[in-house]
Amino acid sequence: MLELDDMDALLVAYADGELDATTMTAVEAYIAVTPAAERTLAIHRETASLLRAAFAETLFVKPDIQVPQPRRRRATTHYGWAVAASLLLGVMGYGAGATWPDLLHSEHDRMLSEIAEYHSVFSRETTHLVEIPAAQTDTLKAWLGERVSSPLVIPDFREAGLSFAGGRMVVIDGAPVAELMFTRASGRPLAFCVVARAGKPSGIAVAQRGDITLASWGDGAHAYVIVGEAEAKTLRDLATIAQRQI
Numbered sequence: 001m002l003e004l005d006d007m008d009a010l011l012v013a014y015a016d017g018e019l020d021a022t023t024m025t026a027v028e029a030y031i032a033v034t035p036a037a038e039r040t041l042a043i044h045r046e047t048a049s050l051l052r053a054a055f056a057e058t059l060f061v062k063p064d065i066q067v068p069q070p071r072r073r074r075a076t077t078h079y080g081w082a083v084a085a086s087l088l089l090g091v092m093g094y095g096a097g098a099t100w101p102d103l104l105h106s107e108h109d110r111m112l113s114e115i116a117e118y119h120s121v122f123s124r125e126t127t128h129l130v131e132i133p134a135a136q137t138d139t140l141k142a143w144l145g146e147r148v149s150s151p152l153v154i155p156d157f158r159e160a161g162l163s164f165a166g167g168r169m170v171v172i173d174g175a176p177v178a179e180l181m182f183t184r185a186s187g188r189p190l191a192f193c194v195v196a197r198a199g200k201p202s203g204i205a206v207a208q209r210g211d212i213t214l215a216s217w218g219d220g221a222h223a224y225v226i227v228g229e230a231e232a233k234t235l236r237d238l239a240t241i242a243q244r245q246i
Helices: 004-015 021-032 035-055 069-093 107-122 134-147 232-245
Strands: 162-172 175-184 190-196 202-209 212-218 222-228
Touching: 004 021, 004 035, 021 035, 107 162, 107 175, 107 190, 107 202, 107 212, 107 222, 134 162, 134 175, 190 232, 202 232, 212 232, 222 232
Parallel strands: none
Antiparallel strands: 162 175, 175 190, 190 222, 202 212, 212 222
16 A cells, blocks of 8 residues: 655656556556646656756757867766756746645645545535534634634525535634535535635636535635535536625
8 A cells, every 4th residue: 555655756756667567556546536646747757857858968069169079078967967957946946836736736726625625525424514513503603703704604505405504614724714514405515615815806716626616716805615516507606696695
């Protein structure tokens, strides 16, 4: 069984073709169900390709300059390392935000990925779907509203066939997230999430994380997300309803 702590090293080895057949098969199976791993692999391959290009001798020798043969190799090697170093610095500079998937994507994208992961787990619960049930709405609103620094509004999705079940708190990047669960006649529950997050107001945008769809927007002080296993149009319509009610 693959150890997640070793996965970055395994992905590098996989990109370089250094794994045995058994490990390669296991890594490929992991990549197939893990979008983040697939993105990491793509970055490793692109970086390796850039470095190989940087070291290609034809890129480093200027054809119009006659360099004596004993000195040409030395000059080529020095220039090659300089280009490679600049590429590595570029990857590192681009790299503080691009070498690994969590750094490649914006803070908002990371938030969506985290919410999708949480929801994929909690939406499968039955007995423990929520921490505080709908019967204790006042308690729930006071508790979660304080955590997200805003009076908590529970959207009314009854016209869309959803029933409010209650809520729970999750934490993303150290910030509390209010997750309000809504059940439906068919399919797993959907959730409405609120997190205090300053930024520019944004319109409704739909994203996908595997089987999970997310519709998100922001008002400048908070980010809002509707999440669940549903069609993009369904979540966009729910987001529109919630946006009007907040």
